[in-house]
Amino acid sequence: MTAPVGQAAAPGGWVIRFFLPADIPDAAAAPVPEDARVTIRTVPGERVAVLRYPGVPDAEAAAAARARLLAALAAGPWQAGGEAFDWFYDPPWTLPPLRRNEAVVGVSRRPGA
Numbered sequence: 001m002t003a004p005v006g007q008a009a010a011p012g013g014w015v016i017r018f019f020l021p022a023d024i025p026d027a028a029a030a031p032v033p034e035d036a037r038v039t040i041r042t043v044p045g046e047r048v049a050v051l052r053y054p055g056v057p058d059a060e061a062a063a064a065a066r067a068r069l070l071a072a073l074a075a076g077p078w079q080a081g082g083e084a085f086d087w088f089y090d091p092p093w094t095l096p097p098l099r100r101n102e103a104v105v106g107v108s109r110r111p112g113a
Contacts, residue, residue, distance in 0.1 A: 004087035004102065017043075049073055049080075049107045050087075057101040062086050065103035073105070077113030081106040 006017030020040075024030050027040045051069040055061055066084035073080050084105040090098070 003089040005089075006085060006087050006104075008083065008085035046106050047108070048104050049078055051103045053101050053103065054099055055096045055101070056099065057086060057088055062101070062103065065101070066105070069103040069105060073107065077110050078107040079110045081108050 002019045002021050004019065006015075006019075008015045008017070020027075020030055027042045030040045033040065049069060049072075051065055051072065053061065053065040066086070069084055070080055082105065084103055087102040087104050089100040089102075
């Protein structure tokens with residue numbers, strides 16, 4: 001598995017995003033999923049703002065990090081372009097203080113900034 005693993009709320013559950021390694025050039029070259037609920041698609045590049053935070057990324061910690069990220073953006077030249085989501089980098093057995101998690105949101109330059 002590659003890192004990060006992305007997670008975003010969706011109607012009725014979650015959308016989990018896995019990033020393909022660099023040696024797989026596009027979705028057509030990816031292995032075919034065995035589960036019909038899994039789809040592979042190419043996502044266009046995007047500009048994002050990120051806030052890194054440590055620890056176990058439970059719902060409360062992740063929501064707090066997303067709120068801090070959005071508050072930081074409100075005071076600067078960048079504006080959020082949608083809902084914030086999360087990226088997780090470490091396996092579950094990593095000690096909490098060593099875990100790397102990120103709150104992420106797409107951004108664009110604020111008009112006039």
